[in-house]
Amino acid sequence: MRALLQRVSEASVTIDSTVNGEIGPGFLILLGIEQVDDESDIDWLVKKILGMRIFEDEAGKMNLSILDTGGDALVVSQFTLHARVKKGNRPSFERAARPEQAIPLYEKFVSELEKGLGRPVPTGQFGAMMDVALVNDGPVTIMIDSRNRE
DSSP, X not given: OEEEEEEEEEEEEEETTEEEEEESSEEEEEEEOBTTOOHHHHHHHHHHHHHOOOEEOTTSOXXXXXXXXXXXXXXXXXGGGGOBOSSSSSOBOTTBOOHHHHHHHHHHXXXXXXXXXXXXXXXXXXXXXXXXXXXXXXXXEEEEETTSOO
């Protein structure tokens, strides 16, 4: 499971000209689910995201977590995070989980993130064509992969 975590001052996702979710300061999380992923990946990833100390403290150092700042989170599914570009110029998405596997894991991820934050988490719509807008704060963008737990 891959999460592209972006520290934002604001972010939104629009589907068919309608805003589906929007946040102020916090994280835009682009989430890609792979065929080998399961609920243990969710537990690890949510804990890692909630603990990431990438918000600035009063001294200007990245030392605070989203829990410390009371920031929001917006989750958008993105199977293209599992693109393979080893051969040729056309990406392969064969590692990405099929919807029947990915949707329940995506929903569980959002639910666990909501529990950790103690409030609802707006989302995009799985499989929809979405317009994602953000103001990347920093910019700070971090890739987290549950298959590579560094």
